[in-house]
Amino acid sequence: MRLSRRARIVLRVAVGITLAFIYLPLVVIAIYAFNSSNILAWPPPGLTTHWFSQAFHNSGAGSAIVTSVEVGLVATAVALVLGTLASLAVARHRFFGRETVSFLVILPIALPGIVTGVALSDTFTQVLGVPLSLLTVIIGHATFCIVVVYNNAVARLRRASGSIEEASADLGADPLQTFRYVTLPTMRSALVAGGLLAFALSFDEIVVTLFTIGAGQQTLPIWIFNNLFRPSQLPIVNVVAILLVLASTVPVYLAHRLTREEEGAAALRGGGAVAEATAVP
Amino acid sequence: MEAAEAAARPRASVSRRVAGLFTGRPRLTVGSLLAGPLGWLVIGYLGSLAVLFAASFWNVNSLTGEVSQTFTLNNFKTLVNEPVYRTVALRTIAVASAVTVTDVLLAFPIAFYMAKVARRSGKAVLVVAVLMPLWSSYLVKVYSWRVILSSGGVLDWALHPLGLKGPGYGNVAVWLVMSYLWLPYMILPIFAGLERIPDSLLAASEDLGAGPVRTFRRVILPLALPAVVAGSIFTFSLTLGDYITPELVSNNEFIGNVVYSNITNNLPLASAFATVPIVIMIVYLLLARRLGAFEHL
Amino acid sequence: MRQMLFWKHGPSALVTAAVTALAVVLIAGCGSSSTSRNTQMLQSVGKSEGQLNLVEWPGYVEPQWVKPFEQQTGCQVHNKDAGTSDQMVLLMRTGQYDGVSASGNATERLVDAGDVAPVNVKLVPNYATIFSDIKNQPYNTFGGVHYGIPHGRGANLLMWRTDHVKPGPQSWSVILDPAQAAKYKGHISAYDDPIYIADAAVYLKAHQPSLQITNPYELNSKQFSAAVNLLKQQRPDVGEYWGDATKQIQSYTTGDDWVGTTWQYQYFQLAGKKVHVAISPAGQGFVPTEGATGWSDTWMISSKAKHPNCMYKWMNWIVSPMANAEVAQFFGEAPAQSLACQPATLEAAAKAIGYAPDPHFCDEYHAGLPSFWSRVYYWRTPVANCGDSRGNSCMNYNDWVSAWTQIKG
Numbered sequence: 001m002r003l004s005r006r007a008r009i010v011l012r013v014a015v016g017i018t019l020a021f022i023y024l025p026l027v028v029i030a031i032y033a034f035n036s037s038n039i040l041a042w043p044p045p046g047l048t049t050h051w052f053s054q055a056f057h058n059s060g061a062g063s064a065i066v067t068s069v070e071v072g073l074v075a076t077a078v079a080l081v082l083g084t085l086a087s088l089a090v091a092r093h094r095f096f097g098r099e100t101v102s103f104l105v106i107l108p109i110a111l112p113g114i115v116t117g118v119a120l121s122d123t124f125t126q127v128l129g130v131p132l133s134l135l136t137v138i139i140g141h142a143t144f145c146i147v148v149v150y151n152n153a154v155a156r157l158r159r160a161s162g163s164i165e166e167a168s169a170d171l172g173a174d175p176l177q178t179f180r181y182v183t184l185p186t187m188r189s190a191l192v193a194g195g196l197l198a199f200a201l202s203f204d205e206i207v208v209t210l211f212t213i214g215a216g217q218q219t220l221p222i223w224i225f226n227n228l229f230r231p232s233q234l235p236i237v238n239v240v241a242i243l244l245v246l247a248s249t250v251p252v253y254l255a256h257r258l259t260r261e262e263e264g265a266a267a268l269r270g271g272g273a274v275a276e277a278t279a280v281p
Numbered sequence: 282m283e284a285a286e287a288a289a290r291p292r293a294s295v296s297r298r299v300a301g302l303f304t305g306r307p308r309l310t311v312g313s314l315l316a317g318p319l320g321w322l323v324i325g326y327l328g329s330l331a332v333l334f335a336a337s338f339w340n341v342n343s344l345t346g347e348v349s350q351t352f353t354l355n356n357f358k359t360l361v362n363e364p365v366y367r368t369v370a371l372r373t374i375a376v377a378s379a380v381t382v383t384d385v386l387l388a389f390p391i392a393f394y395m396a397k398v399a400r401r402s403g404k405a406v407l408v409v410a411v412l413m414p415l416w417s418s419y420l421v422k423v424y425s426w427r428v429i430l431s432s433g434g435v436l437d438w439a440l441h442p443l444g445l446k447g448p449g450y451g452n453v454a455v456w457l458v459m460s461y462l463w464l465p466y467m468i469l470p471i472f473a474g475l476e477r478i479p480d481s482l483l484a485a486s487e488d489l490g491a492g493p494v495r496t497f498r499r500v501i502l503p504l505a506l507p508a509v510v511a512g513s514i515f516t517f518s519l520t521l522g523d524y525i526t527p528e529l530v531s532n533n534e535f536i537g538n539v540v541y542s543n544i545t546n547n548l549p550l551a552s553a554f555a556t557v558p559i560v561i562m563i564v565y566l567l568l569a570r571r572l573g574a575f576e577h578l
Numbered sequence: 579m580r581q582m583l584f585w586k587h588g589p590s591a592l593v594t595a596a597v598t599a600l601a602v603v604l605i606a607g608c609g610s611s612s613t614s615r616n617t618q619m620l621q622s623v624g625k626s627e628g629q630l631n632l633v634e635w636p637g638y639v640e641p642q643w644v645k646p647f648e649q650q651t652g653c654q655v656h657n658k659d660a661g662t663s664d665q666m667v668l669l670m671r672t673g674q675y676d677g678v679s680a681s682g683n684a685t686e687r688l689v690d691a692g693d694v695a696p697v698n699v700k701l702v703p704n705y706a707t708i709f710s711d712i713k714n715q716p717y718n719t720f721g722g723v724h725y726g727i728p729h730g731r732g733a734n735l736l737m738w739r740t741d742h743v744k745p746g747p748q749s750w751s752v753i754l755d756p757a758q759a760a761k762y763k764g765h766i767s768a769y770d771d772p773i774y775i776a777d778a779a780v781y782l783k784a785h786q787p788s789l790q791i792t793n794p795y796e797l798n799s800k801q802f803s804a805a806v807n808l809l810k811q812q813r814p815d816v817g818e819y820w821g822d823a824t825k826q827i828q829s830y831t832t833g834d835d836w837v838g839t840t841w842q843y844q845y846f847q848l849a850g851k852k853v854h855v856a857i858s859p860a861g862q863g864f865v866p867t868e869g870a871t872g873w874s875d876t877w878m879i880s881s882k883a884k885h886p887n888c889m890y891k892w893m894n895w896i897v898s899p900m901a902n903a904e905v906a907q908f909f910g911e912a913p914a915q916s917l918a919c920q921p922a923t924l925e926a927a928a929k930a931i932g933y934a935p936d937p938h939f940c941d942e943y944h945a946g947l948p949s950f951w952s953r954v955y956y957w958r959t960p961v962a963n964c965g966d967s968r969g970n971s972c973m974n975y976n977d978w979v980s981a982w983t984q985i986k987g
Contacts, residue, residue: 014390110518112537119329174300215631216656229636
């Protein structure tokens, strides 16, 4: 898109402000990962790499990270499936109570996590009599991850008219084929975005996790929660955070690649739609 | 002729036949689509909540602290009559709104840049860059903000040459931190939404004589609205339910704090107050619908 | 093609029906909340079950004394930190843990809810040599039945930055008398929990004798209002309310807060980092003139404990002289075990946790001095029954929680 020079400058400044806002706390965390004292005061009295070696030898952190990744992947997978199903129903069909579905899906993140946590915990332990474990944590996480996928998917589906799907049906494709070859590619970048955010939400969740996890297990946020209370361990927490931020670049980049092929296709499709609309019959 | 054709037509595969069941049967389609999500949400989640919220109509015996299942509206009466609960609710709504507006303003330019201006490599870099804060853990980020906002902290230190001081802890701090925490949840949906706007549409608008501002107002904004609303639902509802940030960077109570302090001993009052965010979200969704955010485009 | 009638009104009607049905089932199934106390007591300690799940205050379950325990008993310890008594109560309710280190503002709730079982003190040999003034106390013994093993006790301290608050205060009035507190506006540190109302009551006990406050946890309506009003007046002067040690340590280090109430744990951390702080009472030898609130923590066993043998072994272990001396010095509290105060034990324990040996530790913490503790009001759960001639006219814990919301606003 062609922008005037002035517009370009204004845009660049705005982007710069946002990026500065995003990175300020991360830079602070990085500085404190080298903090020679374990008290969080500014400015830090000195710098050391001592905590990095401590962090690498900390088995608690390692297993907590692995647990969090496992829980996150499964919860995201479940949320992707359920969120996509729900978004298809809501965006493509009219039925009584359509708005209720949108509302129901949002409920888990609108309520304070303590309510979800206590409610699920009571149901698991007192009503169903099942012990708390990683499975119960996954169920809890998937419940509020659904909305992340659903919202993105619905927004995308509302933008893409259903006429292309109708065309596909006219050409003889059954609903499953239409979904696989037409709808899903349309939704792909929205689903990737939803999946990434759902994973992030699960990866970072403390409260519901605290009440649905078994006694011997730890996700990363719980490990951090425990170590924040121990001032002698505080800098390791910052180290772990920074290392995770750096390690995340690869999976996020790969996830972004998944949506890249769409660019060319989208431009074509979009152009085609306009051409259709303006074509002289 | 037809018989020969019929013989020549290959037998439909199983998946095609199953899928064929759904053609022309919208209710079955909808039902099957929704069975999974609704089953999960209804049985797994709503069921759990139902008992919790039933408690909002129950009584707590002031002598023993026992919850007795006798119907009463006292809990809701308390919420209405004591002004502090209204203050807490209004404060939470105000901050949630401020956070949402702030995030939209911060997210839109960068999402637009990523979607329409950046080249391939730049786009990838920005996507990674924008999502990086998500992996550094909620508590770590909030404590980092504590360092930034403390007296003599980063913000004070930076503003000192200008003779200014940072806002310190309080509602402003909560607004800043929450805006920070949920920003990626606004950027990504808007980015995904803007990407779908065909470049040719923008070019056409330009050809028809509209300047960038007009194109933005008349073409981009309406097309991006569902995405903005999707993002705003996250920022608004995540702020409504949060109690850890208000506890760490302010002395004020938000909805989550009140629910948290009551849930152990006074479940009826806690669950009565927990209906407040539910009502707020219903109103929010209705407003969004009114504003046409859910229209098909 | 037949109409599928039950879809007629759409999935939404189905949702409503399902939720209602489920709710009815769940509510009926839940029945009445179990508020009868558990009376089942273990009669003998058998073989280790191999695992132990604990909920504790941060600092109570540390590798220095957990590893030897695991080696000796074969019970693998899994522990979960809780930041508040409320969290402990909620976590114990899930029935997933074997034991909890409960403070007095949690013990009675746990007992009344039936979440903890009585402790057979005959099965805990080290119980015999515990200081007698911690045994049979209203926060660990209910209806004459022992519900826990004392762990250690401490007083809530007054801590101040020596470079901002001069001269060193001797009374809580520095943060509770509105005129004095105003001098430190925005720099006062107060504990973020309804139980803090008792601190105001302790203050009023000394400064407003007309209120006739005797027990700061059993307040009638007039006494309670006075305490709540005092805290409402303090509110504008408060810098930060602290709920966890890290938050308070940070606020004293940065100078956001200069004076307030704290635990020994924070003082250790701050003094260790050369931050200019001083405290009273323990460690300095005096109590603020009014006395102080405090806490005496108890290890309780869950009524649904899956590993009761390991739990009994833990309870015996944590009050054994060496382990109790270690945890007391690590956390900064008076040990429950009298034998932990033997100089040789104290020194060995200090070495084990990497602290400088201090043979006078127990004296500094007044471990065996009942007269000191008579001026410390341990955390209790406020109940309506005043326990004296006033009958049932006292404020219960729910009133305290509501009042705390009003105070913080």
